[in-house]
Every structure is written in C-alpha cells, then in structure tokens.
Amino acid sequence: MNAHGNDSSTRHVFDTAIALTGEDGTALQGQTHPDYGNMVGPFGGVIAATLMNAVMRHPQRLGDPVSQTVHFAAPIADGGFSVQARIMRTNRTTQHWQVELLQQGEVAAFATFVTAVRRETWSALDAAFPEVPPPVSIEPAAPIARAAWTARYEMRFVDGAPLVAHAHTDSSQTRLWIRDTPGRPLDFLSLAAMCDAFYPRIFVRRPKWVPIGTVALTTYFHADAGQLAALGSAPLLGVARALRFGNGFFDQSAEMWSEQGELLATSHQVVYFKE
Amino acid sequence: MNAHGNDSSTRHVFDTAIALTGEDGTALQGQTHPDYGNMVGPFGGVIAATLMNAVMRHPQRLGDPVSQTVHFAAPIADGGFSVQARIMRTNRTTQHWQVELLQQGEVAAFATFVTAVRRETWSALDAAFPEVPPPVSIEPAAPIARAAWTARYEMRFVDGAPLVAHAHTDSSQTRLWIRDTPGRPLDFLSLAAMCDAFYPRIFVRRPKWVPIGTVALTTYFHADAGQLAALGSAPLLGVARALRFGNGFFDQSAEMWSEQGELLATSHQVVYFKE
Numbered sequence: 001m002n003a004h005g006n007d008s009s010t011r012h013v014f015d016t017a018i019a020l021t022g023e024d025g026t027a028l029q030g031q032t033h034p035d036y037g038n039m040v041g042p043f044g045g046v047i048a049a050t051l052m053n054a055v056m057r058h059p060q061r062l063g064d065p066v067s068q069t070v071h072f073a074a075p076i077a078d079g080g081f082s083v084q085a086r087i088m089r090t091n092r093t094t095q096h097w098q099v100e101l102l103q104q105g106e107v108a109a110f111a112t113f114v115t116a117v118r119r120e121t122w123s124a125l126d127a128a129f130p131e132v133p134p135p136v137s138i139e140p141a142a143p144i145a146r147a148a149w150t151a152r153y154e155m156r157f158v159d160g161a162p163l164v165a166h167a168h169t170d171s172s173q174t175r176l177w178i179r180d181t182p183g184r185p186l187d188f189l190s191l192a193a194m195c196d197a198f199y200p201r202i203f204v205r206r207p208k209w210v211p212i213g214t215v216a217l218t219t220y221f222h223a224d225a226g227q228l229a230a231l232g233s234a235p236l237l238g239v240a241r242a243l244r245f246g247n248g249f250f251d252q253s254a255e256m257w258s259e260q261g262e263l264l265a266t267s268h269q270v271v272y273f274k275e
Numbered sequence: 276m277n278a279h280g281n282d283s284s285t286r287h288v289f290d291t292a293i294a295l296t297g298e299d300g301t302a303l304q305g306q307t308h309p310d311y312g313n314m315v316g317p318f319g320g321v322i323a324a325t326l327m328n329a330v331m332r333h334p335q336r337l338g339d340p341v342s343q344t345v346h347f348a349a350p351i352a353d354g355g356f357s358v359q360a361r362i363m364r365t366n367r368t369t370q371h372w373q374v375e376l377l378q379q380g381e382v383a384a385f386a387t388f389v390t391a392v393r394r395e396t397w398s399a400l401d402a403a404f405p406e407v408p409p410p411v412s413i414e415p416a417a418p419i420a421r422a423a424w425t426a427r428y429e430m431r432f433v434d435g436a437p438l439v440a441h442a443h444t445d446s447s448q449t450r451l452w453i454r455d456t457p458g459r460p461l462d463f464l465s466l467a468a469m470c471d472a473f474y475p476r477i478f479v480r481r482p483k484w485v486p487i488g489t490v491a492l493t494t495y496f497h498a499d500a501g502q503l504a505a506l507g508s509a510p511l512l513g514v515a516r517a518l519r520f521g522n523g524f525f526d527q528s529a530e531m532w533s534e535q536g537e538l539l540a541t542s543h544q545v546v547y548f549k550e
Contacts, residue, residue, distance in 0.1 A: 061526045066524055067491045067545045069344045071387055073364035073371040088375075088382045089348035093523075094490065096348040096383070098373070100363075107363045112346055112387060114490050114545070117524070121550055123521030124480060128446050139466070172401050178316070205399060215369065215389050216342045218493040220469055220526045220545045222519045243530070244497045246398030248368075248391070249341055251495045251541055253528070255518070263519045268543050270342045270389070272369070272497045275396055 012184045013152070018050040019082055024059050025100045027082040029241045030063060030101075034078075036149045043149035045163040045196030045216050051111040053100045054085040056189065062095040063117035064225055066189050069218040070111040084132070093117045120222055129261040132158045132216035135235045153197055154181045154235065162203035162234070172205040172242040174198060185235030188221060191228060192255065195219045195267035197271065201242035202273050211274045215249070219267040231258055248272060287459045288427070289468070293325040295358055299334050302357040304515045305376075309353075310538035311424045318424035319489050320352045320471030324464045326374045326386040329360040332465065337370040338392035338462045339500055344493040345386040352378060368392045393499055404536040407433045410452035428472055429510065430458045447480040447517040447527070449473060458508030464495060465530065466503060469511065470494045470542035476517035476527045477548050485549050490524070492544040498537065506533055523547060 017033035036046040048070045055061055081103045088096040097113040113152040124192045135156050143151035160174030180190055180195060249270055256265040291310035305317045313319040330336055356378045363371040372388040411433050419428035435449030453472060455465055475487045515529040524545055533539040 024546065069387060069491070071363070071371050071389065074366060083351065088346070088385055091349060094348050096382075096385070107371075110363055110371070110387070112385070112491070113346060114346065116490075116547075118524070120520040121548065123519075123524050125519055126476075126516060127518040129314065177468075188379065192524065193297065201401075201545075203305060206397065215391075216344070216493075218344060218491075218543060220524075220543075222520060222521060222524075222526070241401060243402040243541050244398075244400055246497060247393040247499060248396050249393070249495075249497075251497070253541075266518050266528075266543075267495060268495075268528075268541075272391075 005020065011131070012180070012182070014180060014184055016189060018053045018189060019045050020053055020057065023182050024057070027084045028054055029080060030083055031080050032076065034079045034148060035077065035152055037200040038149055039080060039146050040262055044072055044198070044217065045193035046149065047054055047072070047076060047101065047109055048111070048196055048217060049193040051083065051101060051109065052113065052189055052192050054083045054099050055097050055113050055115065058085050059114060060087060062090060063093065065221050066112050066114045066116045067218065068111060068192060068221050069216065070109060071216050072109055072214050074106070074108045076101070076108045081108065098249045104190055127207065127255060127263055129257055130175055130237065132175055133235065138177065142210070152181055153194070154179050160204045162199035165199060174204055176238050177235040178238050179235040185233055186228045186231045187225065188228065191221070191256065192219060194238070195254060195265055196269070197240060198240040198252065198254055200271050200273070201240065202245060202250060202271070205242060213272045215270050215272050217267065217269040219265055221265050223262065223264040227262065234259055235252065236264065246275070287457070289321070289455060289459055291543065292321050293328045293464060295325065295328055295332065299332070303329055303537060304355060305358055306352045306355050307324070307351065309423060310427055312353065313424055314421050316353060318471070319347055319492065320350060320468035321346070321424065322347070322376065322384055323466040323471055323492060324384070326358065326376060326384065326417060327388070327464055327467050329358045329374050330372050330388050330390065333360055335362060336390060337367065338390045340467070340496050341361060341389040341391045342493065342495050343386060343467060344390050344491060346491050347384055347386060347489050349383045351376070351383045355500045356383065400538060402530060402538055403451055404532055405514060406510065407450055407512065413452065427456055428469070429454050432512070435479045437474035447476040449479055449515050451513050452510040453513050454508055454510040460508055461502070461503045461506045463503065466492070466496070466540055467494060469513070470529060470531060470540055471544070473515040473527065473529055475546050476515065477520060477525060477547070480520065482491050482519060487546055487548045489544050489546050494540055494542040498539040502537065503539065509534055511539065523549070
C-alpha cells in the first residue's frame with residue numbers, strides 16, 4: 001500500500017474522494033479530499049464525478065450516463081457538503097436528472113444528466129484519431145505542487161503543455177496521454193473527472209498566469225460500461241482546444257480517445273478569466 | 276403586413292412564439308405556435324428561446340447569457356405550458372439559473388443558464404472562419420412542408436444539405452447561411468434558436484430517414500448584445516459536424532459566425548436516433 005491507499009485490498013483515493021454517504025433518496029453527505037485539492041478548493045473534475053456518483057448509486061437509475069452538464073456556481077470550500085439527486089423525467093429508455101451540491105445551505109454546484117439504456121445501432125466515427133507517439137515514448141510531466149490533484153494524474157504531453165513560452169502561440173491545442181495515478185480501472189466516474197483535467201486553454205495560448213475558473217462543463221459519453229472496463233488503467237489520449245477568448249470568458253472542447261482509436265467522450269466547457 | 280404578422284408596427288412571429296405571460300417571479304404561461312411546429316410538437320430551438328426568455332425578462336437577472344443547456348426531457352404537446360425560472364446562485368458578476376417547462380404537471384423540458392456582466396479583456400480567435408461563397412450567390416433551399424419551422428428560416432446551403440445522396444458520405448459537415456424569415460434583428464433569443472436549426476447530422480452522413488430527437492443542447496455565447504444588434508437581420512454562417520454516432524446517440528457541434536468573421540456562438544448537442 002502506498003501513501004495514497006492504493007493496493008488491491010483498499011479503496012482507490014479517487015473513490016474515497018467522490019464517496020457519498022447517507023440513505024438513498026435523501027440528501028447525501030460528501031467531503032472534499034486533500035489529494036484532489038486545487039489551488040483554491042477542490043479540483044472541478046472530482047466534483048463532477050461526485051455529482052455523477054449521486055446518480056450512479058441511485059436505486060431508480062435507468063441506464064448509464066449519456067451526457068452531463070456541471071455548473072460550478074460558486075467557490076467550494078474544503079470540507080463537507082450535501083448532495084441531492086432529483087429525477088426530472090423517466091422515459092422508456094432515457095432518464096433526465098438534476099443534482100445539487102450545497103454548502104452552508106447554498107447551492108455551490110449543480111449538474112444535469114441524461115442516462116439511457118443503449119442498444120446496438122449503426123455507428124460511424126467522424127472525428128479523426130490523431131497520429132501521436134505512444135505513451136511510453138514520452139516522459140510524464142511533473143505535477144504542480146500548488147495543485148495537489150495534478151499528482152493524481154499521469155500526464156504525458158505530446159504538445160501544448162501549459163505556461164511554456166512557445167515558439168508560436170497561435171494554437172491553444174494540447175494533446176496528452178493521461179491516466180489515474182495510481183492506476184484505477186476506467187469507468188464513467190473517472191472519465192467524467194478526466195474530461196476536466198485539461199489545463200485551461202488560456203495558459204497554452206498565452207503563457208501568463210491569471211485567475212480562471214470553469215463556469216460550466218458538458219460531457220457526452222460515447223462508450224458503454226463494458227468498453228470502459230475493458231480499457232483497465234491504460235492511458236487515454238486527450239485532445240483539447242479553445243475556439244474563442246474574449247470579454248472575460250473562453251470555451252474549450254476536448255476529445256478522449258482510447259489507444260485503440262475509440263472515441264470515448266467529447267467534452268466542452270466555458271471558463272471565466274480575469275484580464 | 277404579411278401572413279406572419281411582420282411589419283414595423285406588429286410583433287415578429289418569433290416573438291409571439293416565445294412569449295410568456297404572467298407575473299414576475301411566479302410560473303409564467305406559454306403556448307406553442309403552429310409556425311414553429313416540427314413534425315411532432317414544436318421546434319426545439321423555439322423551446323430553447325422560450326426558456327431563455329424566462330431569464331431575459333426576470334427582474335433579478337444579472338448580465339447577459341454566457342451559456343445555456345437545454346434538456347428535451349419528453350415530447351412537448353402542441354398547446355399551453357408553464358415555465359418557472361429559479362436563480363441558483365448570484366455572484367458578483369455571474370449568475371446561475373435553472374428553468375423548468377411543465378405540461379400536465381410533468382417536466383417536459385428544462386434548462387440551465389449562466390448569465391454574466393462581461394467587460395473587455397484580452398481576446399483571441401482560435402477557430403478558423405471558413406472561406407465560403409457569399410449568401411447572395413446561393414439560392415435559398417425550399418422549406419420542408421412537414422416541418423413548419425423550416426419556413427421560418429432562410430437557409431442557403433454551401434454544402435451538406437440533408438437527405439441528399441452524396442457522391443461521398445464520409446463527412447457529416449454542413450455549412451449554410453441562415454437568417455430569420457421574415458427578417459428580425461438578431462439577439463440572444465433568436466441566436467439560441469438558430470443554434471438548433473441545423474438538421475440532425477445523421478441525415479447528412481447517412482441519407483435515410485429515421486426517428487431522431489435532440490436530448491440535450493448546450494450553447495456558449497461569445498458575442499455581447501451590442502454586437503448582435505449591430506448585425507441586424509443579416510445572414511449568419513453556420514457550420515455543424517458530428518463527431519461520433521453509435522448505440523442510439525450521436526453528438527454534433529456547431530459554430531455561428533457573422534459575415535464579418537466574428538464567432539458569435541458555439542453549440543453542442545447529443546441526439547437520440549433509432550436504428
């Protein structure tokens with residue numbers, strides 16, 4: 001067992017960080033975890049996963065996540081919080097959800113979900129799987145000491161590492177191999193968190209530190225539970241880029257691929273920045 | 276005045292379609308409009324705009340829309356509905372919202388919003404403005420008789436018209452010039468609706484009719500109110516493409532540009548399809 005409680009007989013620190021306790025159907029209790037701390041408060045990806053966890057453990061859940069939208073409505077303080085999931089509508093094969101996270105009686109974050117029972121249909125891939133060097137050929141980047149969560153991911157940057165003085169800064173694109181540290185079998189929860197593990201694009205496009213914060217994050221899940229489980233703890237290829245920066249906000253879009261070229265999830269967010 | 280009530284002294288049919296009546300802070304009343312009917316129920320874009328309208332007319336609104344996520348939770352029947360807006364959190368310059376649309380006491384659609392007071396900052400454009408022929412050089416497409424709403428938009432397809440047997444079908448991309456018919460000065464409401472006016476990508480990628488339905492739609496607004504107003508009723512360039520189709524769902528992403536090359540909005544949705 002290492003410092004982060006990872007061996008075959010104990011829970012992965014990610015599962016501890018997203019854990020919710022309490023009786024089904026009532027407000028559940030959660031707690032921020034120092035290992036997934038950010039510069040201020042918790043890493044947004046682990047909050048996204050925690051809100052999804054309220055749906056995943058709900059006894060009336062129908063199917064698996066198809067989409068998730070998270071609003072980071074206010075700073076979340078380190079410590080405890082409560083989470084309440086509400087089924088907005090249940091159809092034959094799809095279900096719509098709203099989940100709220102409260103601190104001191106106020107909504108600090110909330111999320112909406114679509115879950116669905118998926119069945120095989122015609123399929124096609126329109127996005128192109130990027131040709132990049134394999135993960136083993138790239139050294140993992142050093143984590144950022146002030147942001148504990150960065151040590152919980154192994155990140156091997158193909159290009160677009162943040163806060164580097166680039167030869168050219170006309171692109172906000174990053175491509176990287178990423179996985180949980182220590183390794184953890186992939187599922188919807190860890191994939192939801194990983195979709196928020198891209199550094200804000202402004203730090204790639206403009207190598208200057210400014211206060212930023214994700215305001216809202218939407219992820220679409222293309223893979224099913226079996227496909228994710230089959231990937232184990234293998235690294236995923238993440239690709240992220242921004243489209244437009246201006247008047248205090250920018251948007252960024254990301255793709256998450258398996259090494260075999262399956263598009264597992266696509267994710268979009270709008271981020272506040274100062275200056 | 277024409278058949279759709281458009282002259283300088285009367286309300287545009289779009290404004291009639293998204294109108295809400297009732298006292299501020301209570302449940303408001305709306306009504307589907309036959310001019311924006313779809314094959315079954317109303318056009319989703321006009322529902323998105325109606326839900327936004329509940330925020331726009333709210334006396335406690337702070338700033339303008341930065342993001343909108345709409346869940347189409349169940350089929351909406353032609354006729355009346357009620358809409359209730361709730362402020363989830365108000366910060367110094369941003370505000371988070373949830374809005375529900377009810378029919379027969381059940382949630383049929385709901386939306387979340389971020390509004391913000393925006394101020395000038397550093398800006399940059401990472402998306403590329405597509406080089407396409409000007410709108411006047413392309414004939415408007417004929418509307419689809421079974422979908423009344425298609426007659427409420429002037430659509431000039433550069434490429435990727437739906438349900439056409441293509442020489443090659445390996446791309447789901449559409450580029451088109453689009454504006455309201457009759458003309459109406461652009462604002463957040465009409466832009467929100469227009470972001471849902473792209474035909475489902477499956478009909479571009481695979482020229483075969485199947486039942487489909489948008490499940491959730493997220494739009495990020497990059498322009499401010501002044502920028503939109505300055506565009507009047509000029510056509511916008513819309514670009515849409517899918518990333519992945521499979522197991523009953525696909526995602527599509529869209530960009531909305533002014534003729535002058537300003538990126539006004541980016542939009543993403545996940546769509547259910549049968550077979």
